[in-house]
Structures are given as C-alpha cells and as structure tokens.
Amino acid sequence: MARVIRFHQHGGPEVLRIEQAEAVPPAGGEVQIRVKALGLNRAEALLRAGTYIEQAVFPSGLGLEAAGLVEAVGADVTDFAPGDAVSIVPPQSMVRWPAYGELATFPAELVVKHPPSLDWKEAAAVWMPYLTAYGALVDVAGLRQSDFVVVTAASSSVGLAAIQIANRIGAIPIAVTRTRAKAEALLAAGAAHVVATAEENLEARLRDISGAAGVRVVLDPIGGPIFEPLTAAMARGGILVEYGGLSPAPTPFPLHAVLGKGLTLRGYLVHEITGDPRRLAAAKAFILDGLASGAFKPVIARTFAFDDIVAAHRYLESNEQFGKIVVTV
Missing domain, CATH: 3.90.180.10 (Medium-chain alcohol dehydrogenases, catalytic domain)
Known part of the structure; x- marks a missing residue:
C-alpha cells in the first residue's frame, strides 16, 4: 500500500x-x-x-x-x-x-x-515550465537573438523559465506583471525590463522599450483585454503564443493589428511537445544543456x-x- x-x-x-x-x-x-x-x-x-x-x-x-x-x-x-x-x-x-x-x-x-x-x-x-516555455518560444515562435519578447504572468514558473530561455538565446525579455511589487525580483531573475499593467500604459511602455523594432514574440497565458495593447506594440510579422486563458473577461480579436501587421495569433499546449518524440528529444536536450551549464535554474x-x-x-x-x-x- x-x-x-x-x-x-x-x-x-x-x-x-x-x-x-x-x-x-x-x-x-x-x-x-x-x-x-x-x-x-x-x-x-x-x-x-x-x-x-x-x-x-x-x-x-x-x-x-x-x-x-x-x-x-x-x-x-x-x-x-x-x-x-x-x-x-x-x-x-x-x-x-x-x-x-x-x-x-x-x-x-x-x-x-x-x-x-x-x-x-x-x-x-x-519539466512543465521549461518544456512549456521552450515549445512556445523556440519550437513554435523561433525566438532569435536580439528579438524583443514579452512574457506576461512573468512571475509564474513558466514565465521565469521563459525569461531564462530568452537570455540563453540572446533575446530581450520584457516581463509583464500586474504591479511593481515583484519588479525587483523579476529584474534579478533576468528580465531586461518590467512593465506593471495596473500602473503603466502597457502599449506605450512596450513601444518605448522596443522602439522601431517592435515586439516580435509574445508569450501569454492570460488572454482578455490585454490582447489589444500587446498586439498594438508588436512588430510586423510578429507572433503571439497563447497557452492559457486566465482572464475571465472576453478576449477581443485585434483585427486591425493582425491585418495591418500580418500577425500570427497561435494557440499552444505543451502536449504538442510531449506527444511528439522528435520534438520532445530536441526540447530535453536543450533544457538539460541549460541546466548543466547553470543557465537554467x-x-x-x-x-x-x-x-x-x-x-x-x-x-x-x-x-x-x-x-x-x-x-x-
């Protein structure tokens, strides 16, 4: 027993x-x-x-x-x-x-x-946080060096894993959180910038941080009204990967931003990676290498x-x- x-x-x-x-x-x-x-x-x-x-x-x-x-x-x-x-x-x-x-x-x-x-x-x-973040950022979005990547719910285990993965690749992680109470901890965890949605204008701050390049990748588990400012700040051809639905509010479809900038809005579950032996093997190798090097903790x-x-x-x-x-x- x-x-x-x-x-x-x-x-x-x-x-x-x-x-x-x-x-x-x-x-x-x-x-x-x-x-x-x-x-x-x-x-x-x-x-x-x-x-x-x-x-x-x-x-x-x-x-x-x-x-x-x-x-x-x-x-x-x-x-x-x-x-x-x-x-x-x-x-x-x-x-x-x-x-x-x-x-x-x-x-x-x-x-x-x-x-x-x-x-x-x-x-x-x-495994859950790093596989989820790897699958969304590396496997699906093809995150590249110098990309601006927005990570919402940044203080979650997936958010923190995403920040570490972005830094490993050489991308620029922007942590999005509700208030600035966790800002210092997020910066210490590797975020290049922190935006507090309850205290700052999300679109304006993301535009200010990313400049002319814009945000190419967004990793979001929230949905809801945040979609509009996120997509407004995205670069042409950018991709938003949605892996949750924490907001109880309806999620608007940002039609003009999607059409005007050719954006991709992509639903994603970690099962895509764990259910595919080839993709899982690549993910495990990437994560184990990061753990062994100390880049992932x-x-x-x-x-x-x-x-x-x-x-x-x-x-x-x-x-x-x-x-x-x-x-x-």
Whole structure:
C-alpha cells in the first residue's frame, strides 16, 4: 500500500484527500517512482475544479510533475534501474498517470535522469515550465537573438523559465506583471525590463522599450483585454503564443493589428511537445544543456509537506507565488 492524493468530487482545495491505495507493480514499458517531491501546476487546480481540458474519473488522482528514485521497472525497460534519480516529463493524461503519491508510475519515455546538480525540489520543478516555455518560444515562435519578447504572468514558473530561455538565446525579455511589487525580483531573475499593467500604459511602455523594432514574440497565458495593447506594440510579422486563458473577461480579436501587421495569433499546449518524440528529444536536450551549464535554474516559491496538500493548493490559487510551488513527500 502507498499513500496517494485523490478527490471524489469537484470543488476547492478541501476536496483533496490523502488515502491508502494498492501499490500496483509497473507494467511493460513503465517505470515506478518512489516520489521525493512534486511540482504543482495550475492545471491540477483546474482538474480538481472541473474546468480542465481533461475530465476526472472519480475517485481521481492528479499531478503532472514528480522527482524521485526508481522503485521498479516493467518488462522491456532497459534504460533505468532501481535507485536511479529521475524526474518526470508531464504525461498527456494526469488522470491516467497521476503524480500525487508516495509511489507513481509513468511510461518509461517520460522518465529522465536529471543532472546531479539539482536537488529533489528543483528536479520536480523543471519539466512543465521549461518544456512549456521552450515549445512556445523556440519550437513554435523561433525566438532569435536580439528579438524583443514579452512574457506576461512573468512571475509564474513558466514565465521565469521563459525569461531564462530568452537570455540563453540572446533575446530581450520584457516581463509583464500586474504591479511593481515583484519588479525587483523579476529584474534579478533576468528580465531586461518590467512593465506593471495596473500602473503603466502597457502599449506605450512596450513601444518605448522596443522602439522601431517592435515586439516580435509574445508569450501569454492570460488572454482578455490585454490582447489589444500587446498586439498594438508588436512588430510586423510578429507572433503571439497563447497557452492559457486566465482572464475571465472576453478576449477581443485585434483585427486591425493582425491585418495591418500580418500577425500570427497561435494557440499552444505543451502536449504538442510531449506527444511528439522528435520534438520532445530536441526540447530535453536543450533544457538539460541549460541546466548543466547553470543557465537554467528552477525558482522555488514555497515548499509544503505532503500532508499539507490542501494548504498548498490554496496557495497555488492565491497568485502570490514567485516561481514554482513544490510538495515534498
């Protein structure tokens, strides 16, 4: 038996329960992990609330990121052995492959031996943010040296990973946040500029920063009214990659900016990368190289114990964090 976190109905953080479940050995092609740390993602709060792209099957597990030691391997698994230190690429389905537990099982192709320079908390905070940011900026947008790139929700784990990736490439990251409360931290994290939308005119500031070149790439998980000032400040032929929908307000289609400047507005989910072996291999090589060099370093906002999962989810939904929330097991 092993402890797992599940929920039996949709709702707030209080529906999460710690329960005992049978520890089923891994099947062929699977690797079972004794989990040391979990990385929390907003997708898990959405699944719990019943508003995610995937539907829960009750009682439902959840969780997309974990790091730990290999406990057992299934038939035909030759690249891993018990005792290996590994982390997990987010699976396509967290209902099928839930991470929240003392033991968790995943397809072997999603298991990665992480660099020894990472501790368990950092290893659990790598793959969702860096794969999401890499896929949007490098794979989809083709970010180049000297490009101005706007990163909204910049203090999120994806936003901070995007800033590091932009700097690795030699692009110029512009962090967009609501107020200037996190401005110093964002500059220290590598942002070249910080724009506070509640205190400054977003379009005017982006035009002032980017000058005649304009902003070529925008990475946004918010949507809503922010689309109009963002696209107004973009360069001809620029691309806006949308990977969320956090704004409750309608998202206007900026027709005149899109037509006048030939802009691309592109929806994106990390599943594009994790579901394509060739693209995933390129992404893993890029991220592992950045981790090994020290150019990439996961930012941990706060750590909770496994028994405090309800409090961890409440903090996740507070929007107060700077970086990744991690749960230790």
